[in-house]
Structures are given as structure tokens and as C-alpha cells.
Amino acid sequence: MGRQIEVTELILRDAHQSLMATRMAMEDMVPVCEDLDNAGYWSLECWGGATYDACIRYLNEDPWERLRTFRKLMPKTRLQMLLRGQNLLGYRHYEDGVVERFCDKAAENGMDVFRIFDALNDLRNLKTAVDAVRRTGKEAQGTICYTVSPVHTTEAFVEMAQRLKDLGVDSICIKDMAALLKPQPAYELVRGIKETCGEDTRVHLHCHATTGVTFVSMMKAIEAGCDVVDTSISSLSLGSGHNPTESLVEMLDGTGYTTRLDLERIRPVRDHFAEVRKRYRHFMSDFTVIDTDIFESQIPGGMLSNMENQLKGQGAGDRVQEVMEEVPRVRADSGYPPLVTPSSQIVGTQAVFNVLMGRYKTMTSEFADLMLGYYGSTFGDKNPEVLTQAEAQQQKPAITGRPADLLEPEWDQLRATAAALEGFDGSDEDVLTYAMFPQVSTKFFKTRHEGPKTLAKDPEASRVTEPPAPASGKSGDADKAAK
Amino acid sequence: MGRQIEVTELILRDAHQSLMATRMAMEDMVPVCEDLDNAGYWSLECWGGATYDACIRYLNEDPWERLRTFRKLMPKTRLQMLLRGQNLLGYRHYEDGVVERFCDKAAENGMDVFRIFDALNDLRNLKTAVDAVRRTGKEAQGTICYTVSPVHTTEAFVEMAQRLKDLGVDSICIKDMAALLKPQPAYELVRGIKETCGEDTRVHLHCHATTGVTFVSMMKAIEAGCDVVDTSISSLSLGSGHNPTESLVEMLDGTGYTTRLDLERIRPVRDHFAEVRKRYRHFMSDFTVIDTDIFESQIPGGMLSNMENQLKGQGAGDRVQEVMEEVPRVRADSGYPPLVTPSSQIVGTQAVFNVLMGRYKTMTSEFADLMLGYYGSTFGDKNPEVLTQAEAQQQKPAITGRPADLLEPEWDQLRATAAALEGFDGSDEDVLTYAMFPQVSTKFFKTRHEGPKTLAKDPEASRVTEPPAPASGKSGDADKAAK
Ligand SMILES: [Co+2]
Ligand SMILES: [Co+2]
Secondary structure, eight states: OOOBOEEEEOTTTHHHHHHSTTOOOGGGTGGGHHHHHTTTOSEEEEEOHHHHHHHHHTSOOOHHHHHHHHHHHOOSSEEEEEEOGGGTTSSSOOOHHHHHHHHHHHHHTTOOEEEEOOTTOOGGGTHHHHHHHHHHTSEEEEEEEOOOSTTOOHHHHHHHHHHHHHHTOSEEEEEETTSOOOHHHHHHHHHHHHHHHOTTSOEEEEEBOTTSOHHHHHHHHHHTTOOEEEEBOGGGOSTTSBOBHHHHHHHTTTSSOBOOOOHHHHHHHHHHHHHHHHHTGGGSOOOOSOOOHHHHHOOOHHHHHHHHHHHHHTTOGGGHHHHHHHHHHHHHHTTOOOSOTTHHHHHHHHHHHHHHHOTTTSOOHHHHHHHTTSSOOOSSOOOHHHHHHHHHHHTSOOOOSOGGGGOOOOHHHHHHHHHTSTTOOSOHHHHHHHHHOHHHHHHHHHHGGGOOOOOOOOHHHHHHHOOOOOSSOOOOSTTOOOO | OOOBOEEEEOTTTHHHHHHSTTOOOGGGTGGGHHHHHTTTOSEEEEEOHHHHHHHHHTSOOOHHHHHHHHHHHOOSSEEEEEEOGGGTTSSSOOOHHHHHHHHHHHHHTTOOEEEEOOTTOOTHHHHHHHHHHHHHTSEEEEEEEOOOSTTOOHHHHHHHHHHHHHHTOSEEEEEETTSOOOHHHHHHHHHHHHHHHOTTSOEEEEEBOTTSOHHHHHHHHHHTTOOEEEEBOGGGOSTTSBOBHHHHHHHTTTSSOBOOOOHHHHHHHHHHHHHHHHHTGGGSOOOOSOOOHHHHHOOOHHHHHHHHHHHHHTTOGGGHHHHHHHHHHHHHHTTOOOSOTTHHHHHHHHHHHHHHHOTTTSOOHHHHHHHTTTTOOOSSOOOHHHHHHHHHHHTSOOOOSOGGGGOOOOHHHHHHHHHTSTTOOSOHHHHHHHHHOHHHHHHHHHHGGGOOOOOOOOHHHHHHHOOOOOSSOOOOSTTOOOO
């Protein structure tokens, strides 16, 4: 008892990513930076793949300039980002030189804490980024993507935490993007990490609110020794977003746990975003308050609607139930990948194909690559029959090594190609933007001089004229859309 | 560990009262009754003051017929109601004979559990109802209205629980209508009651979700020994409503606590109300996800908007802050009443008067009556100066006895007056309806033969053409409006 609990505020990144399709313009964040910087947070999460993508795709805003502005406006508090390991902020593996360059540049532009994850929990996909961040002297946080499966036991996750420690990470994050982490498992997982990795191992908890249980899990994690928890200020909280910051402060009252947060500083931020929210109503989904179906189906809401759309496109909208029953089998066959981007799409699409065309009669090349280890290794073993089929189809062998080891140095080529683009400014930052989003950046470089634009609307106009948009931004294939 | 936690489902009463101004028509509830009856609930809350009021005021529906229909459609599960002690379902104290008649009739029509409360926590206002219910053989549940003040300590509430036990109640309910109950106080209060009143005292917890902390409080209450908790199925949950039923089931997974609930039965009910909800959108407030201001201000959201409206009506909309600072003083002067109906309105209006006209320069007759004990006694002492002033203004003495002791038998007179009304059907039930809502019932008896009507709308029409309505139904003074 009597411990001080630290808090990471998510409102500048994951909150609007989860609730308003990542569309918030920088002009809507600038006014609250001073209050946020003085509110007593351990860190302010403000950068990641989807925000970077949305900047150049929708907002005509340079994401590096956004980072520098945050740094300038919030000098006192750690800035934090979410990094997809060897994928950086993009959708493929990058060669180590590019990964190192990215980490250097992000640190140089003001980033303090790098939360590094891999969708498959393959530590080899984290190692280069962890090493690169550590060389900059900034914090490299190792991340466990939480999921539920026969092979994702508390013991397996605790062992993964220990291996992250061995890799040299400064702290451990439990990342529960699907709100699957229930109170008792939360307690056991945090306790297990503390007991195995040492009580002085700083443990962070990131969970979404979707299923309604994770605020209780947060309390249990704190009781088990969790040091830092992620929340979002109430006016952009709950739903598929996060548990509310103010409620955390109140929840701990009298428990002996305290925070350093100053609610007087948080209130104006809350009021500000309550107004901002109205102007982005057309990007907010009609998501109702709570969704606990995932506990039964194991299928995240976004993945389910993707599969439904695919089925409808094939005139097979009535076969959802079959596909839902196929997903667990496909997941088992592929070694129980966590169902997050990109594995959720890969597994979901294969399940649809299996139902429509017969089991593994047609294999997507992405699913075959997943089977063959080109995304990395999984906690579970692969089904050997399906593996053989994948090898035959792809005409290439399964690999057991690190996927990025297959890549040749690519920085010079990336710079040369970027240099030829209209509007390229010659910086390494621009090369990185090009590397991660080749098509979108080509267009962005041309229009950058026009300056940032906003997609916010007058709330009354938005209310009356707009049907609600789906929360996930779908806008063609170019470099995949911001999620 | 290993205890079975029982659940009361609120979706037929408090959920739509809290989220859609109590307007839900019976036709929207009938289709789910069979599933609810088979889902494994300890009880189904389905009747109370606001639903009774809304039936005759807005829905042209006989509330007694609604009760009999529920009884017929849900034969296996306890039906539960909320009863305002000596006020029954109305807005004044009734003479004991009327109270007894009401309890007899409710039991006879199928009610099993009577949750009996008094807004001031004055047990003398509960005694007649408790005795009457016990004589019917049904369950009399004694209720603690939870609030926060210097005199509302855990010890004071535990002592109140013991006095409720001494009164003969079958169980104790902690009722937290303002979502003020934090986890640690929840634990201490339940533990205190169990240790003082006996571990076999059945403790129920009713809390709203408004502040975002009470789901954690529910977990802590369970750990402290709480036996039955109140939840609402997710499609009508959260906001100023309640914590979601499905999330409770999932939250307990692995903790050793279990429920008897069958999620297979609950899912169709959830899907049904997700659709119903859309057709009542025009009655739902724009309440955002979380409101923690009450922890600072001690002023419930509904009370605050009432005061703001009063101030605006006086052209003094800029003096809200002064009034908010006056409320705690007025509350202290009047002995710290819990801020619920009717004390919240009485204290709030007096605070407005104090700011606009000088402190206690003008006293409302309701506030004077509260000071003089005509609503009952409070946990705290009254300010003697203000008390003297109230006596002088009202030209009547302070009382220390039970308010209802001042009343003469009134049943025969009520029946005689009701008998003269057009459409009166001769039943005791109709007399009771007239007694509690004299004006509204007069109109209702006349139109009853036309049958129930619904205020639901086609969701698309509702979305495009209707501005959001305030959640609290205001429609003139007749017998006060349904809240
Ligand atoms: Co997240
Ligand atoms: Co309630």
C-alpha cells in the first residue's frame, strides 16, 4: 500500500485513433498542450503508425513537424510513441539500417519513450529497434501483445517478459488492444512478471475499454504491483477507446495508492475535447457502449466487420456463422497468432476463403507467408499439413530465421528514389516517410506547401447531414489506410 | 473464494429510466420476458415510481396491468420494485392505511421484493412499509441511500444497517444513485455491515455508472462479501445508467466468484434492446461517457442543470459558480440530507434563492419544511439560527416525531373522490393510482379504454429531425413529472 501510480495519457494518439478514426488535426491538440504538460503525467503518448499515416494521407501535415511541435509545447513531460518493431510505422519489414535511422531521427526530434511491439510477439522483430533506441539513451519499452489461446498462458507471457528483459528493455508493457484482459489474469500476469523479472521491473498496462471489464483489471494489476497505467481523459474515453483518467484518480481514493495527477489541469482539457469531439462526429462509429462478444468468439469487432464485408461482396452474407467457427481453426493451424493487424486480416480472409472455396483450397499469399514464417514465429506450432501446402503453393521454403535477415541494405536506394520526388525536402525524415508510405508520401510531398487542413465540421452540420461513417478509414489500397 | 454472486437485472426499470426518460412502452419489453425469466437472475427489477408515473402520464398504460403481465410472462424469477417508503410512488407522505393497502395490492398483483428507501434515510419513514410487506410474506429490503458528507461515515451507515435489521428487513441494499461509492469505501461499508449485522445478512449493491468508478467498487464489494449486485444488459448500460451485466460475468471469470447467469439467454435480450434504443433516441440525453465532477462539487448532474435553468430564468446565468459554492453550506445548515429527489431540488432551489436574494432572506416553504422536520430527520444537526427563521416564516413548530403521525386516515376519502372520476374502475388499484397521481390519473382514467400508446419513433426519422431532448421529462406541474 501507499505506492504512487504513474499514468500515461493517451488522448493525443490512441484515444482519437480508437474513437474518431485518427482524424484529429494538430490545431485541435495545440491548445491543451500546456495543461497536459503540467498535469503530472509519466508520459504523453502522441505518435504512432496511424497518426503518422493520417497526417500525410488526410491532414496534409508533416508528422515530424507534429512531433517537434509537441516537444516544444510540452517540454516537461516524456513523449511516447508506439513502434511496430521491424515494421516501424509501415506495413512490411525494413532492413536494420532503416530501423536504426528511424529510431535515431525520432529521438533527435524529441521522442523519449519507444513502446515497441510485434504483432506475433516474435522478439527477433523487436531486437534491432530496442538496440537502436538504447543507443540514443531514450527508453526502449518491450511490449507483450496480450491475447487468449491455449498457448498464451500466464507462464508463456511471463517467460516472454523475461526474454524482453534479457534483450535489454527498460520496461515492460502489457498491451491489451482487444480488451481481453480480465481482472484475475491481469493480477496473475503482473505478479508473475514482478516475481520473475524482479520487483523493480517497471510494468506498464495498456488496455482498451471495449468489453467493460478492464478498469477492474487495471485495479487488480495495480494491486499486483503495476507501476504505470494508460488512460484517456473522459471526454474521449470508453467505447473501443480507454478507461477515463479522472475516474482512475477517483477510483484510487482511500486505497493507499495515489497519483501525481492534478485534476485542475485536466478539467480544461476535458472540456476542450468535449467540444472537439462534436466536430468529428462524422468519424465516430455508432459503436454502442460495450461489446463482450469477443470473449465468446475470440474475434475482435473490427475483424468481424471486415469478414462480413468480404462475405457480402461474394453474395454470401448468410455464412458469417460458418466463418466465425472457421476462424479458431485457422488460427490454430497457423500457431495461434494474436488477432491484431496484420494477422487478424490474414487469418480472417483465409477463414472466408476456406468457407467459400473449401478448406485451404485457395490460400492467400499472405496466409501462406504467415505459415512459412515470413512474418516471424508464433507461440504455437503450425499444422504440418497446411505448412506443406503453403510451401507448395508459394514455391518457397519455410524459414525459421529472422525475416529481416533476408533483406539487403536499402537506405541508399530509398534515398535515391525519394530524392526524385516533387517536394522532397532532402531530409532523412522525408526518406523515412517515403520508405514507410511510398504512394501516399509521393502525393503528400507535392501538396505539403499548402499546409495542414482539417476534417472537422461544424457540429450542427455534421449532425444533420452526415450518416455515421465506419470508424476504420478505408480509402483505397495505397500503403494501406490508417486504422 | 468460490462464492456464487447473485444478480438483479435493471433493464426493465432503472436502465430505461436513467437512459431514456422512463419512456419505454410495454410492447418493447414483452418480447424478452421469456429469456429474462430463464437467464438465472436473482430478481428482475421492473416497477417503481417513475415507471408508474410514465405509464399513466405518457403511455396510457395501466401500471398494475403492466405488473400482472410481467408476473404472467416471468413466473420463475422474483419481481422487484423500488418503493419510496411512506411516499409510496408519489410525492408526499401517505397515512399508514394507504401504505399498507399499497403493499398488499402490489404483493397480490405479483411483486416479490420491495426495495424500500427514504430520501433522508429516516427509518421511521420505512417502518410502515416494511411491516406491511412482511405481513404479506414477501421480501422487505431495507435501503441505505449512499451519500458523502462529514456525517455520512462508514460507521453511521453500518449503524443504520443494524437499525434496519432491527426493523425486521430481510436484506440490506446500498443504493448509490449518484455513483459516488468508490472502491475502498465500498469494501469497508460491506465489510462493516457483514461484521456488525452478521455474515448471513444478505447485502445488495445498486450503483450507477456515471462517474466510471463503480464497477471497480462492485468488485471490491463482492470481495467484502456482497451477495447480490445490480446490473443492466449492455445495450442499455453505462452513462448515467448502470454497469453491464455481461461484463460482470466476464469480470468474475477466474476469481473464484461465479454467477448463475446464462449468457446465451442474455444475448438476444441485448440485441433486442440495441434496436429498441434507436427508436427512443429522441429521449436520450447527449450525456457524454463519464462525469466525475460530482466528486468535487458534490452536486449531481441533474441538480446542477436544474439550478442553471433557474438562474437563466432570472437572467443570472453567470452566477452558477456562486450557487455551486452555496450548495454545501445550505446542505450543512439542513443537516446534510442526501442530494436525491426531493432533497436535491429543495436544497438547490434554496441555494439559488440565497445567491440571488441574500442568504435565507427568502426561504421556500419546502426548504422550511425540510428544516422543521416535516420530511423526516437527517443524519446531521440543523443550523439553529436557520431553524428559528424557518419556524418564524412557516408559523409552525419544528417536529421531532414521524411526519406521517400527523396524518389522519385518508383511504375512505380517497376512494370516494376517485369513485367520482370518469373511467374509474372501482378497484383499490385505481384508488391508489388516484392517491399518488391525482391530476394525471384523472386524465388517464378517461383515456384508458383507448389502450397503450408508444412514443418510439422510426430511428431514421428520429435521427434526422429531432434535436436531442433533455433526459429528464419536464411536462408541467401536474403531480410532478416522471424522472
Ligand atoms: Co491501444
Ligand atoms: Co438507480
